[in-house]
Structure formats: structure tokens, C-alpha cells
Amino acid sequence: MAVYKTPLRDMRFVLDEVFKATEFWQSVPALNEVDRDTVDAILEESAKLNENVIFPLNRSGDEEGAQFNNGVVTTPAGFKEAFRQFGEGGWIGLGADPRWGGAGMPKTVTALTDEILFSANPSFALYPLLGIGAALSMSQHATDEINDLYLPKIYSGEWAGTMCLTEPHAGTDLGIIKTKAVPEADGSYSITGTKIFITGGEHDLAENIIHLVLAKLPDAPAGSKGISLFLVPKFHVKADGSLGERNQVGAGNIEHKMGIKASATCVMNFDGAKGYLIGRINEGLAAMFVMMNYERLSMGIQGLGASEVAYQSAAAYARDRLQGRSATGVKSPEKPADSLLVHPDIRRMLLKTRAHNEAARCFVMYTAKYLDLSKYAEGEVAAAAADRVALLTPVVKAFLSDKGFEGCVDAQQVFGGHGFIREWGMEQLVRDVRIAQIYEGANGIQANDLMGRKVVKNKAAFVKTYVAEMREAAARLNAPETARLKTGFVAAIDRLEALTQRVIELSASNGDEINAAAVDYLHVFGFTSYAYMWALMAEAAVGKKDDSFYADKLALADYFAVRVLPEMEGRARMVEAGATSLMSFSEAYF
Ligand SMILES: Cc1cc2nc3c(=O)[nH]c(=O)nc-3n(C[C@H](O)[C@H](O)[C@H](O)COP(=O)(O)OP(=O)(O)OC[C@H]3O[C@@H](n4cnc5c(N)ncnc54)[C@H](O)[C@@H]3O)c2cc1C
Structure with a gap:
């Protein structure tokens, strides 16, 4: 089995000694109430919940997978209870505005709890993550009325969220999507089309699912300039927040895939579903980018989270596994062979992975600091920070997921043949982390964004x-x-x-x-x-x-x-x- 212990000392080193977090929070008026002792308690609690409740569901979740039966999607045993605990514990709202029930913690804190969650269970992590991303986009582009009605329920985990962009013929090139939005007399829109690969499109973890959907009005300009964003709830929401009838949206199937098998990846059919415009007509891509940029940072963190578990598991295995003798003389004469750790090549793989992981954690925190400045500082400081975030986001997404995959493969190699069989959990890590290089814009597209838009x-x-x-x-x-x-x-x-x-x-x-x-x-x-x-x-x-x-x-x-x-x-x-x-x-x- 894979092993995982939250690297709290390394996290505290980065937080306190590298980035001097307390001084940083004190220097930004909107953050000067963030209290270091509270942050420490958050990290400790996150470690406990993830190590004891969510990590143990990683393997069983992979074995059982999400199941589809006649339009109904069920998550593996234990997911529902863990999701409830996660929501009630305030973890979904940790970084959210207190106005909607959040704890208002900066990214320099939630980046660390995100890492712990992704180490524990990437399939599980995606369910709350999509809700947080959708809520973030709504908080910046939806009306107060919509936000006051929806966001507290998303942050409490009563409702979940999705991001519906991809269509069978339109992945990277969203300019050619076909989903249609027809204006209705009451100011809403009728949404019709098929979206594929929708993470958490349907499941049994929450009583409602809020879909953010890209679609085109009948008279929209061609290409990406004609895309608008709509909120489509699975169940209609009444003015008092209670649930009404089922909307005309449902899962046609779930994908059978290489990894993150406990995450339901759905084909979603919108059949004249009632939707509400978010932001302005034809400016949907910009509104969706708020969510996508958030998710992109998370996909880099997914790579780091997996590679941390891979390193810890491989280091523990290498310590115990006895094979061959040291080339410079026997190190454990009392044993039939020396441990794998005497071999330079084993050390090469472990040290490379650890060097990447520690740099990745620091790089995430560095980017998080600029995210906090772009959000909570003012004027030129905030503008310069937003530029830095724009430059670094594709690098965090692609480099960390590439290196995360490499770390998992190297750790698997340390296990030799035992890394290839299921028992030790290494093959699941490799399968699960691979998607981080693909979704949220394939890494080649991230690189193009960096080179084209952010550099040239x-x-x-x-x-x-x-x-x-x-x-x-x-x-x-x-x-x-x-x-x-x-x-x-x-x-x-x-x-x-x-x-x-x-x-x-x-x-x-x-x-x-x-x-x-x-x-x-x-x-x-x-x-x-x-x-x-x-x-x-x-x-x-x-x-x-x-x-x-x-x-x-x-x-x-x-x-x-x-x-x-x-x-x-x-x-x-x-x-x-x-x-x-x-x-x-x-x-x-x-
Ligand atoms: C498990 C899973 C979960 C997902 N979750 C979601 C979700 O929740 N919501 C959602 O909307 N989508 C989701 N997706 C879709 C995912 O974001 C897309 O698969 C991804 O963005 C790539 O699109 P595509 O598969 O159509 O590949 P394509 O766009 O066909 O690209 C294929 C290859 O061509 C390259 N390429 C394409 N265009 C260019 C170009 N202009 N220049 C250079 N290279 C190019 C790409 O880098 C890629 O390597 C998910 C996918 C999976 C597998």
C-alpha cells in the first residue's frame, strides 16, 4: 500500500521561514487578521482528516469506481460520508468570502490544504474542487441575488458544482462549440446540447449540482467571441433556497478511464434546460477563465500531491527492501543483503523526486502569494501581482504535472516489479496523476499560452x-x-x-x-x-x-x-x- 504522512515540517518551513507568512499577511490590510496559530491548527486538522478519513478511501475508491445506472451515478462506499464531513468541517469554504459562509483564508493557506487533499485522494478532491471553482467564477461575475442564493450552499457542501466546456468535437478549440442558449420571455435561457468529460456532472454526494455551461446564443458571432456562460442547476432553486422540480439536464453515461476512477466523468445532456446568464452576453470565456485559472493551479498541485505520496512510499520501500550488496563494501552484514538505499541509482530517483517536490511546494506558495496580492492588495501592487500570476499559471499547471508524473514513474521504478502490480499502490498513482497533464488544457496548450500570450x-x-x-x-x-x-x-x-x-x-x-x-x-x-x-x-x-x-x-x-x-x-x-x-x-x- 502507498503510505502518506503530511509533510508538516516542510510546509511550515516554506510558510514561515521562506515566505515569512505572518509578516506577509500583516503587510496586506485585508489579510492582517489571519492568525498564524489558527493556520497551524488548520494544517493539523487537515492532516488528520485527510490521513485518517480521505486517504483510506483512495484505494477502495479506485477498485469500486463511480457507477452509472440508468442516469443515476453513485460514488464508491465512504465517499458520501467523507464529503459530508468535509463540507460540514468548513473545508470547501476555507478560502471563501465570509459573506457566503467562508472562512476567508488566503491562497497561501489553502494551497497547502489543497496539496494535502490531492495527496490523500485525487478522485475525491475533484468533487469539492469543481464546486469551489464554479463558486469563484460566480462570485466575480454573477449577480448578488444569485450569489446569495447559491454560494452558501456550495461552500457548505450541500450543493456541488461543475464546469461544462468540452463537447465531442470541441476540446481545446472552444470557439466551435454547438450548445445553444435560446432567450426565454422570463429572462432565462433554454440550453440544449451535449457536453462530454464533465467531472462530477452527476453523483450522489450533494442534493443539487450547479453546472456552469458555455453555450452560444442563436445570433452569436462565430468563434470564441460568441460564447456566453450560463448557470444550469440540476434541480430548480426557489427564491427561498429550497429545491423545486428537476431541470432538463442529466448524465447520459460515465467514461471508463485509465485513472481517477472514483471521479465520475460524465456525458451531460442538456435538453432545453433552464439556465441563467452569468456575466455579459458573448463574454462567457472570460468569466469561465476565472474558474479555469483556479483549476489550472490545482492541477499542478495534483501533480505535486501525487509525487509526494510516491516519494514517501518509495523511500519507505527502499529502506526495507534488501537486494544486492553495496559496491563499496557490505553495509548490513547481519542481513542477507543490503537495503536498496545503498545503490546510487535508487538514490538518484528518490533525490530527484524529492528535489522536484520541495521546489514545487515552494513554487506553489510563491504563486499563491501573488494570487493573494492580486486579490487583496490594491492599485499597482495588485496589477503587477496579477501579471505575475498570469505568467506563472501555465508553468505551475504543466511543469508540476509533468514532474509529478515523472516522480510517480520513478517511484514505481524503485519498487521494481512490485511497482507494476496493484498491491503497492504505485500503479494507481501513475494512472491517477496522468490526467493532470491532459485536462484543464493539455500541457502543450499551457506551453503555447506561456510562449504566445505571456511572453511573445x-x-x-x-x-x-x-x-x-x-x-x-x-x-x-x-x-x-x-x-x-x-x-x-x-x-x-x-x-x-x-x-x-x-x-x-x-x-x-x-x-x-x-x-x-x-x-x-x-x-x-x-x-x-x-x-x-x-x-x-x-x-x-x-x-x-x-x-x-x-x-x-x-x-x-x-x-x-x-x-x-x-x-x-x-x-x-x-x-x-x-x-x-x-x-x-x-x-x-x-
Ligand atoms: C478525466 C477527464 C476529466 C475532464 N473534466 C472536464 C470537465 O470537468 N469539464 C470540461 O469541460 N472538460 C473536461 N475534460 C476535458 C479536457 O479538459 C479536454 O480533454 C482537454 O482540454 C483537451 O481537449 P481534447 O481532449 O478535445 O483534445 P484536443 O483539443 O483534440 O487536443 C489534442 C491534442 O492536440 C493539441 N492541440 C490542440 N489544439 C492545438 C493548437 N491550437 N496548437 C497546438 N496544439 C494543439 C493538444 O495539446 C492535445 O495534445 C476532462 C477530460 C478528462 C479526460
Whole structure:
């Protein structure tokens, strides 16, 4: 079985020593009531609930899966009770506005509880997550009347939410969706169409499900400029919040899929369902992006959460498993063989995964800090923070899910053949985490967003301020223990800066250069950002001698610099190879 213990000490290190969270919250008037002791209690409670209630349902949920029977979807045993406990405990509303029953905690807190939840059970995590995302989009674009009626019920877990974008012929390209919205005399809309792959489209966890649906009015302009957003409840909601008749929306089936089997992925049929416009006509994509950006950060966290469990399980296995002898002399003569940990290659896989995971946690917190500033600060500070979030969101989504998958596969490899059979839980981790690279915009699309909209389009304006900040951090790295990290970090920044310029220049004369460079560029960006995170963590660890914790941090920072970061150079050279190497093949060749 996979094992998981919430890495609370590492989380506190990032929160208190790297990001000095209390000072940060004090510096933002809207956050200065966030109390560090309360946050600690939240982390401890989250750890308890997830380790004791939600994690044990991960394996059984995978075995049983979500079931479809004549339009009714049932979740695996235990999910309903756990969801109720999760909602009643206030976990769905942890980051929500107190006006709607939330606890008003900043992202710098909920990013950590999200990680714990994704480590515990990714299938389960998606049910509350979709509701939180839908509520977030509504809170910014729906009327007060709608929000006051719906949001408290979503945050309490009485109702759930979904995001209905994808259609059989329209995935990445939402401009070609066919779902129709016809205006009715009472101001509502009649929604007709089929959506596929809808996470939590139908289930038995909540008494109502609130669908946010993209659709087109009959006279809408073609393409993405003609998309509007509608709220379609499974059951009609009366003015006093009680439930009325069933709306004309239901699940046609659920998908049978590689992983996250306990998450119901539904085909949803809207057959003249009553819907309500959210935001403005033809501006639905912008409103939906609030939800999608939230979910994208979460999909990066999904990668980290899985990789953390993978690391912990593989490290425990490697300690116990006896195979072969150390190449430098027997280490455990009293035993028939030495532990796997004597072999450098086993250590390579474990240390790489751990170095990625710790950098990923720090990078999520870094992004969360800018999310908090964009939401709670004002003026230029908030605007600059929003730009930073825009730049980093595709990197968090794609790099963390790519590295999360890699971590799970490496951990599986540590188990040898035992990683391939079900008993040890490694194959489930690999199957479950794979989707994070695909949904919420496939990672290639994230890379295109980074390269095209966030880098080339604004002539690297966002990248320049990020690079300047990284150079300042590199200049502060002056301890002997951080010398190799400093060298690698500075080289990475130089490489990122030069490649950014090169792609901007090349793309001026050849439109294919952006997409040709995108994925490898995102990885260069990701590695450089992880080097930055290790620089921040090393800075926080230098000179502290309480126990081996800080010395271990510095050792892993150094390991990252010399044995992980060099992989970036291959990606950089692939960016340099340009588009011609790809596009010179004729279509017939494929
Ligand atoms: C388990 C699961 C849960 C999901 N949950 C939801 C949900 O809750 N709500 C929802 O609406 N959808 C959901 N989806 C759908 C998911 O978001 C899409 O599958 C995903 O965005 C990709 O769309 P697609 O599958 O149509 O692939 P396509 O759009 O056909 O893309 C195929 C490949 O082509 C690449 N590609 C496409 N266009 C371009 C381009 N212009 N430039 C470069 N490369 C391109 C993509 O990167 C991808 O690799 C879910 C999917 C799954 C499998």
C-alpha cells in the first residue's frame, strides 16, 4: 500500500521561514487578521482528516469506481460520508468570502490544504474542487441575488458544482462549440446540447449540482467571441433556497478511464434546460477563465500531491527492501543483503523526486502569494501581482504535472516489479496523476499560452521583471554551501533570458516558432523557477543549525544544482533547433 504522512515540517518551513507568512499577511490590510496559530491548527486538522478519513478511501475508491445506472451515478462506499464531513468541517469554504459562509483564508493557506487533499485522494478532491471553482467564477461575475442564493450552499457542501466546456468535437478549440442558449420571455435561457468529460456532472454526494455551461446564443458571432456562460442547476432553486422540480439536464453515461476512477466523468445532456446568464452576453470565456485559472493551479498541485505520496512510499520501500550488496563494501552484514538505499541509482530517483517536490511546494506558495496580492492588495501592487500570476499559471499547471508524473514513474521504478502490480499502490498513482497533464488544457496548450500570450505578445515584459527579481535572489546567495547552486541558477537565468529573446525574434517572421518552442521553453522556465525556489529555500536554511533539517535542505539544494538542473540544457538546445526541423516533413510523411 502507498503510505502518506503530511509533510508538516516542510510546509511550515516554506510558510514561515521562506515566505515569512505572518509578516506577509500583516503587510496586506485585508489579510492582517489571519492568525498564524489558527493556520497551524488548520494544517493539523487537515492532516488528520485527510490521513485518517480521505486517504483510506483512495484505494477502495479506485477498485469500486463511480457507477452509472440508468442516469443515476453513485460514488464508491465512504465517499458520501467523507464529503459530508468535509463540507460540514468548513473545508470547501476555507478560502471563501465570509459573506457566503467562508472562512476567508488566503491562497497561501489553502494551497497547502489543497496539496494535502490531492495527496490523500485525487478522485475525491475533484468533487469539492469543481464546486469551489464554479463558486469563484460566480462570485466575480454573477449577480448578488444569485450569489446569495447559491454560494452558501456550495461552500457548505450541500450543493456541488461543475464546469461544462468540452463537447465531442470541441476540446481545446472552444470557439466551435454547438450548445445553444435560446432567450426565454422570463429572462432565462433554454440550453440544449451535449457536453462530454464533465467531472462530477452527476453523483450522489450533494442534493443539487450547479453546472456552469458555455453555450452560444442563436445570433452569436462565430468563434470564441460568441460564447456566453450560463448557470444550469440540476434541480430548480426557489427564491427561498429550497429545491423545486428537476431541470432538463442529466448524465447520459460515465467514461471508463485509465485513472481517477472514483471521479465520475460524465456525458451531460442538456435538453432545453433552464439556465441563467452569468456575466455579459458573448463574454462567457472570460468569466469561465476565472474558474479555469483556479483549476489550472490545482492541477499542478495534483501533480505535486501525487509525487509526494510516491516519494514517501518509495523511500519507505527502499529502506526495507534488501537486494544486492553495496559496491563499496557490505553495509548490513547481519542481513542477507543490503537495503536498496545503498545503490546510487535508487538514490538518484528518490533525490530527484524529492528535489522536484520541495521546489514545487515552494513554487506553489510563491504563486499563491501573488494570487493573494492580486486579490487583496490594491492599485499597482495588485496589477503587477496579477501579471505575475498570469505568467506563472501555465508553468505551475504543466511543469508540476509533468514532474509529478515523472516522480510517480520513478517511484514505481524503485519498487521494481512490485511497482507494476496493484498491491503497492504505485500503479494507481501513475494512472491517477496522468490526467493532470491532459485536462484543464493539455500541457502543450499551457506551453503555447506561456510562449504566445505571456511572453511573445508582450515582448517579454512579464519575464523581464521576473528575471530581474531572480537576479537579485542569486546575488544574495553568498554562503560557501550555496556556491554550486548560485552558479547553476545564474546560468539558468542567462539561458532563459537569451532563449526568450531568440524566440521573440524568430516568431516575428515565422508563426510556427511559438508552438515549436513552447513545451521545451516551458521546461526551461520551470527548471529556472525551481532553481529560484531552491535559492530561496537555501537562503532560509543557511546558518541555522537546530538539527539536520537545515543541513539537509542545503544538501538537497546542492543536489538539485548539480544533478537535476543540468537537464535543462537539453531543453534549451531543443528550443534553439527552431520550427523548421518540425515543419519540413510533409503531412503525407505521417
Ligand atoms: C478525466 C477527464 C476529466 C475532464 N473534466 C472536464 C470537465 O470537468 N469539464 C470540461 O469541460 N472538460 C473536461 N475534460 C476535458 C479536457 O479538459 C479536454 O480533454 C482537454 O482540454 C483537451 O481537449 P481534447 O481532449 O478535445 O483534445 P484536443 O483539443 O483534440 O487536443 C489534442 C491534442 O492536440 C493539441 N492541440 C490542440 N489544439 C492545438 C493548437 N491550437 N496548437 C497546438 N496544439 C494543439 C493538444 O495539446 C492535445 O495534445 C476532462 C477530460 C478528462 C479526460
